[in-house]
Amino acid sequence: MKCPYCNSQNTSVIDSRPVEDNAIRRRRQCDDCNKRFTTYERVESIELVVRKKDGTIEPYDKNKIRQGIVYSSVKRPISKESIDRLVAEIEEEIMVFANKTEIESQKIGEIVLEKLRTLDKVAYIRFASVYRDFREVSNFKEEVANINK
Ligand SMILES: [Zn+2]
Structure with a gap:
């Protein structure tokens, strides 16, 4: 410079x-x-693809992560700033776990859940219920048990 x-x-x-x-x-x-x-x-946006459960890939999109978190945070006392910070932290983790140019959508979900858990329990369970698509009550109970730990 x-x-x-x-x-x-x-x-x-x-x-x-x-x-x-x-x-x-x-x-x-x-x-x-x-x-x-x-x-x-x-910083130019990062070049990364996300591999979904069915094997198809799509471009990594930070906004999708943000939207999921915003949706899960409705009517919770969570500021825009803390969501911004969370998304930045999540993105850092994604970069760590990404295999150079690719990451599994499942891994992204896990990272988001892990971070959300520390921010807000209700937002966490909302995101978890959407993300993991609970079909079995036992799974849901397990998640609730995890939250109360
Ligand atoms: Zn000078």
């Missing part, structure tokens, strides 16, 4: 923080003239 004042190539990052979806704000300082400036870097 070139210094806008003296064109030096020697600059250091002194602070960086995410500002909005996929963007990072960085405070930088020039090592030569010591002046400070700010840059905004945008």
